[in-house]
Amino acid sequence: MAFNQEQTDNTGIATAAPSLNGDAQQIEVYGAREHNLKNITLQLPRYKLVVFTGISGSGKSSLAFDTIYAEGQRRYMETFSAYARSFMGGLERPDVDKIEGLSPVISIEQKTTSRNPRSTVGTITEIYDFMRLLWARTADAYSYETGEKMVRQSDDQIVSHIMENFDGKRLVILAPVVKGRKGHYRELFQQIRKMGFIRARVDGELVEITPKMQVDRYKIHDIEIVIDKIVVKEDDRFRLSSSIQNALTHGKGMVLVMDADTNQTHFFSRHLMDPATGIAYDDPAPNSFSFNSPYGTCPVCNGLGEIQEITEETVIPDKSLSIRRGGIAPLGEYRDIWIFKQVEALFKYFKVSVATPIKDLPEHVLKVLLYGLEEDLEVNTKKGNYIIEFEGIIHFLKSQMESDSDNIRAWIEDYTQTTTCPECKGYRLKKESLHFKIDGKNIGELSVVDINKLAAWFHNLEDRLSERQNTIAKELLKEIRKRIGFLLDVGLDYLSLHRPVRTLSGGESQRIRLATQIGTQLVGVLYIMDEPSIGLHQRDNERLINALKDLRDLGNSIIVVEHDKDMILQADYVVDIGPGAGIHGGQIVTAGTPAEMMEAGTTTANFLSNRRGIKIPRVKRPGTGEWLKLKGATGNNLKNVTLKLPLGKMICVTGVSGSGKSSLIHDTLYPILNQHFFRAKREPLPYKNLEGLDLIDKVIEVDQSPIGRTPRSNPATYTGVFGEIRSLFASLPEAKIRGYTPGRFSFNVKGGRCEACEGAGMRTIEMNFLPDVYVPCETCKGKRYNRETLEVRFKGKSITDVLDMTVEKAVEFFDNQPRILRKIATLNDVGLGYITLGQQATTLSGGEAQRVKLATELSKKDTGKTLYILDEPTTGLHFQDIEHLTDVLHKLTNKGNTVLIIEHNLDLIKIADHIVDIGPEGGEAGGTIVASGTPEEVAASGKGYTSRFLAEELKTSHYQEPEQEA
Structure with a gap:
């Protein structure tokens, strides 16, 4: 088991394996008593793949995570200063006498890494970050209008181009300052005059700038400053060069050249530009391809790739109903409120009734009902004229989506559908970013394909790149391929970089973290994993086991809590914990190689060897x-x-x-x-x-x-048996004498619970700059109820005693209570006899x-x-x-x-x-x-x-x- 002796690698060359933590060749655990562990003492070989197995609830996780990992974390925390620890919170020492030979510990559990919709497989593996850098440095830009390749020119190139192509022609040199925007621009014209320019080209027309000049603020305008009027001659090259540089300065890198005789215009730019349309892109940077950055994100969906849309189907799910009978689902049945009055006035104008089924309404009336009037209606009556303004039900609901009220937003969400963003087609990026391409592909297209296809595209990509691109991309491609390879190794070839992390199963998110850890190439670390084979088909299991062995062969120790037959049989060392669950477990049944364990005759061994x-x-x-x-x-x-x-x-x-x-x-x-x-x-x-x-x-x-996200939820409350138990306690003679109702026996409402801890059983002591401390409530001693409530007993047991019972004990205790027994017995039938009725749902x-x-x-x-x-x-x-x-x-x-x-x-x-x-x-x-x-x-x-x-x-x-x- 020692790794500090010379070993031979695949090449036949002797290599010195790591010797860490002195000469310790074992992790030694003495006196582990966390949860149901019964004073376990155990030696585990280091630098091996060790599997902890045993029936559910036997104590595997208590030993692996709550003892070994918890102690490793605590020791790591102790290396920080007291000041630093105050910000991170303290860690309690696990209930163990001592652990020797412990390396730095990394836990890879089944918890989903993030609930954030912006967190994707690509971002957490960092593959997407390397791809952003690759696109920023090597991609070619194309115009989103014409599809033509964008060009950029230096000042000298622009001057030379004009000299060659416009020789002898009269040109107007223009500096674009406004392109396709609304506004009156009074201050801009005044500023241009102060700079010494007296003419401008406004919406294609040359005009003289007057002191109080402005344009229609509600129309879209293009404004260029007239920098110079010049006849192109070789003798005037210096003047042309000066004018071009001046125009590029005021035009922020762009210049517009107009032929004075034909009014034809030509764009030139220091930046990436489409010569045909004048569209220019900023120079790309890595954040130009990030959907989490304002420089790259799609402006319509804000980088989420999907939008919440209110549709005709969600607003009117049943067209056989009339508006009076609740045909407009968000508004419900007809009542005396302003929006129904608006609808009624509108229908009166169109001479239809609110009692008419929506399917029988004229098409134009239905369109107005949903999307509003294009212009207000003026109605003439004998009593006078009035105006009908109607924005439409869908537009009204959309306006409510921006409400400050959580209740209103929640109401609107019931009538929305999640659809792919029409602007970015689900790629999350703005259109400029999606028109930077490598080998004809933009970064969004590659993000949505599975890892297998992505790996195939990156294979031999150098052959399809220019020499300049290859020089820049060499190291980036090496890193990208390596990380993609790790995902393939752990059987995640079907995922895409675009896949949100919140949609991954526990097993998938765990294998992604495993792939990331393999990529870090750390040595001498103890990895503890919780059933990494979850969700894997037998075909993919072999790849996972090989990935774990690769991590081990780097010089790491691995402990895996696992039930998978293949994983157990291919481990270096197996620890079988049991023999039963809960109080019946917590002991080492066997520990040794898979071959040694198979001969032991234990429950696990019998199943593995097909004896059972x-x-x-x-x-x-x-x-x-x-x-x-x-x-x-x-x-x-x-x-x-x-x-x-x-x-x-x-x-x-x-x-x-x-x-x-x-x-x-x-x-x-x-x-x-x-x-x-x-x-x-x-x-x-x-x-x-x-x-x-x-x-x-x-x-x-x-x-x-x-089954619940708070410690107040537990199996008894979820199954509904707690209600029956409370009713039983309320029916006891002592409870009837005192006038107790079932609510008296709830720890969630006032009455019977301990008010000092509000039924939690624990109190939080705030320690200012130190982490909060949780202590049993000094009033109820952790029992959750007040003294009077606990005086009511059934078969000598209080309501707290019942919550502390295991399901197994509760089956015996309530054997004559059929309503309660039916629910508890099924918990026992599904193999949960070891959990307590009041066990916190979060555990x-x-x-x-x-x-x-x-x-x-x-x-x-x-x-x-x-x-x-x-x-x-x-x-x-x-x-x-x-x-x-x-x-x-x-x-x-x-x-x-x-x-x-x-x-x-x-x-x-x-x-x-x-x-x-x-x-x-x-x-x-x-x-x-x-x-x-x-x-x-x-x-x-x-x-x-x-x-x-x-x-x-x-x-x-x-x-x-x-x-x-x-």
Whole structure:
């Protein structure tokens, strides 16, 4: 395990491996007791790939992140001065006796790096920053009017050009000062006179400047100063040169030359300019290509690439309604307010009624209703004349988007649609920036293609560049290719640089940070990662494992918390933590090489060696015989897909990362169903039609988003069982005597909670220039409730004792309370017996949050015609937990429901009744249905990547024989 001895690299040359932290060859942890860890002492080899595995809740993250990483961070913080630490906040020492041999630690977790819409894959990997510099230094500029290449000339070149092409002609030398702008320009004319110039060319006409001269402020003007009138002769070259330089000075680098006889004009510029139209660009700089800079951003969408638009469809969703019956959705039903009075006056003029269905209104009336009058209407009546002014419903709503009121803006947002910016076509940059090109491509076009295509474009780019461009671009291209290569290494070839970071999954954002870390080429660092294989197809897993090994071979230590079979088997060292979850875990079950672990006979080893496995039912469910058919899906990379889903079955949607699974299910199918059943606002991606809507009665999506964003949210409140528990406590004799209602037992409202900490259980002590300190409330001692509330007990337990119970204990405790037991038992069924009922939502992982949601849905009474959509429910689950999960999914499906799962895990895929495999590749090379059918049919098809891996899995799988009828 030592790395300080001589090693041999691939070239056969002996290289000295790093010897850091003295001669320490191990990371030694003594007495770790954080969370559920039971005084663990452990030695880990340095400079190796170490995997922590074990069932969910066994203590893997407590050891890796809350102990080893937390101690590494604390030691790093201690290297700063007390003054610096006061700004960064302090870190508590983890509950561990000591850790020796610890290197600097970097944690790469599953948290999405940024919620900012301006943060993209290109910006966080810095590839886009290098590309901006490349375009600023080597790109050729083209006119956005004519498409011709822009030119720039020196002062001498301009003079020489005029001498050659205008010899003997009478010319007027002009300095452009105003081009295509409104204004009266009184002060400008006065300023020109003060500089000694007496003539100007205004909108193409030569005029003498008078002391009080001005132009129509509401019209667009072009103004040029007349610098000189000259006949071009070789003898007057000096005068011509002086006049040109003078014009370039006043015209800010531009000069206009007019033939006095024909009035033809010719532009010249020191800057980039289109000679035909006179359009000039500023010299490019890196920020000219940044959508986060005012120098490069699109002025219409402010660099977001999309705009919020109010459309006719959002304002009038149902044209069969009249205005009186609420046909204008944002305004609601007719009532006595000023805007309806305006509409009524308008309709009276056009001789139509507000009671007429909108679909029956004349076209011109509907246009005026939505977009307003082009000019005011004057109405003559016997009582006198009056004017009708009407700006139109859409223009009125657009004006409200700029309101200072959050409520008004939120109201308007309900009637907007997100559309691609019409100005920049979604590229985020202003039009000038998009007309700088290298090899015929602007920077925006390359930002939206997938990494595979981007890598292909940059390959051998030198062959397509000029010698000058090559000299400048050499180092930049090397850096860009290297970083693109790192993204390819971690299986992210289907992403684009343009992709917003907030849309990435936890696994994707983690792999991007991994790619960035490989690029830093640091040595001697301890990296700790949390399931980097999440969201990866088996095909891409090998690339990820190789990337981790490359990071290790640089001279780093790597600890990975992981359940993936391939990752465990290819690790250098495996630590299995368990044996159970929560209080039943927190111990080292085995620690050693994968081969040593496989012989140990533990739960993990039994699953890895196929001595134990998730059983496949030999007989598939027949289903209802009916199908849900989505036709013509074309969103993102989908290629006119027709999806057929057999109802009453468990269906897995599979495919390599980026193949189009989420586009088809989450972004097309689910929004259609959500709009149909719940009138949701989110628009689906383009599709033709959906057949079979009448065959299901609702849709439920169970994703991995948090069940709450504050510590006050917990599994008990989310599942609704806390309401039942509070009602139970309120029904007890002691509570009735005191007149307590269920609200008395809530820690979120006044009454029963401790008012000193407002039910939080902790108090925040502000330390001025030191970081805030959180201490248990001295009044309630962290129990959240006041003394009187805690005196009410059920089976000797207070409401606080119940919140501190694990789900497992609560099942026993509430065994005679069927309303409560039904909800708690489902939490236990999905493998969450180790979490406490009052555990803060912010401490739950994505997989745990998803299972809390799944348990909540399971506990509800269903009709047997529900479509459940799950997104990788095996995330964060050990083989044994997946076994529990499959039991739950079988129960859901056996009731007649349809369970649709997006999944990469073969243990879950192989037990499905039906598989839809999308691919064959990610990105542009994906978006088609490669194979569909039972797992056995898909495996036998030989189409796509899933079939190959599934066929291997089925060979070693255990089958469950059908139960014999009595």
